[in-house]
Amino acid sequence: MSEDYRRNNPSDAIVEQMVLIDIRNMLQSMGKEIKSFPLPEIDNTYDDACGVPHEIFKESNIESIEDDVALSDSLNNEQRAAYDEILSSIDSKDGGLFFVDGPGGTGKTFLYRALLAKVRSQNKIAVATATSGVAASIMPGGRTAHSRFKIPLTIESGGYCSFTKQSGTATLLRTASLIIWDEVSMIKKQKVEALDNSMRDIMDRPDLPFGGKTVVFGGDFRQVLPVVRKGSRAQIVDASLRRSYLWDYMRHLKLVRNMRAHSDPWFAEYLLRIGNGIEESNVDGEVRLPDEICVPYTGDDNDLDRLIQCIFPNLNENMANKDYITSRAILSTAMIGLIVLI
Template identity: 75%
Template sequence: MPSSLRRLFATILVFCEPSDVRGLWDKHFDAMSEDYRRNDPSNIVAEQKVLIDIRNMLQSMGKDIKSFPLPDIDEEFDNATGVEREIFEESVIEPNKEDINLADSLNTDQKAAYEKIMSVVHGDEGGVFFVDGPGGTGKTFLYRALLATIRGQKKIAVATATSGVAASIMPGGRTAHSRFKIPLSIDDGGYCTFTKQSGTAKLLQSASLIIWDEASMTKRQAVEALDNSMRDIMSRPDLPFGGKTVVFGGDFRQVLPVVRKGSRAQIIDASLRRSYLWDCMTHLKLKRNMRAHSDPWFAEYLLRIGDGKEKANADGDIRLPDEICVPCTGKKGSDLDKLIDNVFPSLGANMSDPNYITSRAILSTRNDCVDRVNLKMINRFQGQEMLYRSFDCAVDDPHNYYPPDFLNTLTPTGLPPHLLKLKINCPIILLRNIDPANGLCNGTRLVVRGFQRNVIDAEIVLGQHAGKRIFLPRIPLCPSDDEMFPFQFKRKQFPVRLSFAMTVNKAQGQTIPNAGIYFPEPVFSHGQLYVALSRSTARKNVKILVIPDGDNKKTCSDESKKKRRHVNTYTKNIVWKEILTS
């Protein structure tokens, strides 16, 4: 569709460093304007509408169309003239029909939180809240009710989340970093990068409510930067967030902020619980109704794991329920095949069903384990295959100390592999914020619908933008961690990875109805086991393969125990209780 081509054109301008922008425009204008020319044969009108569309897309990606050599825009053709783009985008979001009456369906805890927040919004007095509750207690349900009510009153509500996946679940959701322009590297006392006169500042000044979900997994410095900036733009330096009503949500049983090479103390210090804002917040707790839960025993078991109260053996390991374990025989390859068969039954007959593909995934702790599973899965997957090789280079390397063959062997965290093998209908996950306003966030899950030499045709399959078809080009990518290599590394590749499997940290915020868990080595950080096990709501839909280490491998493969239907399976559960009780 022409709209998809316009979005591809904007993406190429921002990310792909084209050498002849005007030539690209002239060559593809007819295709990009076909829908407008069908309704109005005037080339001038069509050109202006296409340019305005592309300008809006570029603005949502943080760029100005005036920085590119394109035809000038006549503002008379812009129906949003005089209104800041950010405010216009938020004001046109209509509440979903099914969300309008959600307030009448809230349980007791949700209703109390809803009324408390709405009373502050209506009083225009400002307040800061933290909605605390384990997965399945309806935090997202509460957010949707709040958003629908406020937007139904023609007021502005800003919905954000730390992760792209969590953001996509909320109507109008954006990642907090993209919405608030938070720097990727930030220290104490920092500010967001928007100015007082920017559209973002005017949006926040106009907002009646701001929601930030999964705040427990963001660094406190990011939240404090938003606080500093909002005190400034509201000219109320004495009030938290300048007197605005802000709702944070999260679960500190889950994984905490990532601090590269950080110690336990450093990770906890980076948590929101250690922020000066924590004591300013009104804490609203949501409890799980065990009697209404589809599997109350499993829900209680998960809470004991999350709270670190599950009984451990002499080695400090906890026992996993027999019915969720894939027995370990000591043959790593065949054991993994059994796990895959449990999570992806009848794969060949269901490959074209997006609901089947996206309702299941295998979780592991490290990227190399995830890559191993994804490689197995794509080899099992039938259909047309395409291999995409990256173009790698070391920046400022005139003597070729780092040849491409060496760089091809590297797969830094957050970057796609050098050799990307894709097949029609296979699931992929986006690794960069391409266009957050339209659902293309880091963490968005898609299904491949087609491919050409320099573009992937994909469909968003989860969240509010599900069903939208988009084109992804190759883009230059650099590792987010500058200290990873002694040189600056650039890889030009499609910004996606296969997502049959993903890391536990990446899965936080997602519901995965059929979850497999692959632990060739134990978890290594707070909350990882809890997050992995709690992605699905019932134990019948969870399967876990634990590979015992060292001495236990012999025990696992012992012939006498092979004959038993179940072998007790133990694994580590890391819980830093000081983050739960402080």
Template identity: 70%
Template structure:
């Protein structure tokens, strides 16, 4: 039966005024606010399309291959080109930093001398430290909490101080923290309830006694109790966090906070953690199982298992993975085109040499690091597809990655290297990837027979070295590059090199893979025959001369 439940809430006046789809909601609860927020920021529309060549009979396989891509309409393109705002918040919201003494972030020019930066007066200032100072200078403001301060004061970024507000209004929000962060979390509890303090020491002082920690101060003020802290954390998060974020917070609490009553915590907060699943599934048992499966995946990424906690059991009927790590299941289920297994017969001599050497390393499982060097058109991707199909056809795991998303998308099961290996966005010398030894990513890497990284010439050497450090650790073989795994890098140094912001020629060269200590141990496999332009040798030679700068 169809009735007005199937009609999106609307307003005729607004529809006529703007002549577009407008969803009107009454913000009667926090759920409506969350829905509207998600509706605005959920992202752009997407469309699937494919580009195929007809076969010999003129037929096109319409379901064989699709590329997930962005769909931009002309009005949106115009709007974005001119930089018009897509949405706005009123009143504006100011994010208030939360940090322990002398642990705030300091931004400085990379060319500046660190000694001068640390010694400067600005380096010691933050919104929080200047909040304490404002309480010293303005006794009338000592009844205002830190989170409410932006409503009466404005933050002056240049000189870093709070100035009395003369117009408009602003909302303040202290950045979130969870009990696993220890003292930082209890500092947040104090700032949310205690006003007028003039320093960290003043905040730690309760009834004339200086407490040894923020937790002790919060306990003496009666703001927390051992059994209520975790409940309060989840209850506060329910006011603004999406269900997925709540589930991750719940998993974090289980791993790092050792709650005494896990089942009670689950029962009290299950409903907000399952809001998204309950909208699309009516069966309570199915909803519970989906939430449990999601939490299990998060726990596995932290090196724990859901069986270690007093939570409802996962029914085998709802668990297609049988407890296996999500990352392993994803890679094990990557489909390969049966036609790719026949590509080996079409390899040219250079490709065949590389193909045989890499497969020999995989079959002997004794490890080896290779670099496939070839200009565009020499058949690197063709070689990769043949290798991936061969390894996967034997039931083994082959991980296909690339520095860029475009390069990754043309390989079966391809992912960006940063996504697959959990490489930090900023890597310094000696860095490691962010996965743990017990995580699903670590298990996947241990099981992999072949790891392939295309366009490695575009990434900074520190990212490759981070993977090497992590692989040596999880494999327990510190003396072997990448822990003794077969790893294949590929790319062309004639194309885009790593981007070093305002970097000199020397800095750019230092960031390349050639400058890594791993480079000397890589077996160089060169492809020089341009298969894409094999019928036009002059043009192929011209491209090579341009790339070589000759």
């Protein structure tokens, strides 16, 4: 554990203190104290946290991005209504549960970032998590829900998260004013219920969902649902959050205005019709894509070139433009299958 520190600190005393602080942080996350073990004492001179649990120290030092602080001024009417209602619940003693429901492109992450910046600018703690690492990475200070809440990989109904009442994680959750969990539609309901059971326990408020904290869930049930090994459609639906006892406690906030496709309202409405299952389909449930959004396949050798030219027009002139490159992609069928599995 000391090798990395030795590269930047020639002093054995400093290296020893850095390692001891790391060990203390690991023990705290497991609900243990370093003083319970025969190890040298930590010199507070080298301890930036000065005894504050590592989890709280890290969350408290997440700096609000200046652009995020100004996001609240750019919210549309739907986002503004959700933003105001969620902030109001933070100040109430009983908190509140919210589910932000919206297809991709309606600005769920935009809303989360505005909320996080606002709460943190008030010197309060806001915990940002998501089911997937990609979704977590686009929120400042974001972590996966499994990592942050110590959720067991396999869990049955009535289970608990694996942190203790004395752990740094428990202290962080007790202190937090806001908890955000994005892409919760992808996870089994038992894992959300495990956090609920643990929160009721550490808050000593067993009669209130999540112990009276303000918790914001988000997701889109039109997208990937929980994975049930060899499960039927009914079993997959039953594993989702909508079949949890928590669903009835949630205030449902809908975002329907597609901000990514505001310049193409026809396409935004088309995506909604497919997601809602009301677009015309054949007996096998297949939807025919309109000709205007398809690149014809003729079977000759130039089909691939036409596809590349359609997706990447004037590629050579725009090769150095990051916005051009990151705003378009060609996915192979193998890659699409991998995304669905993930």
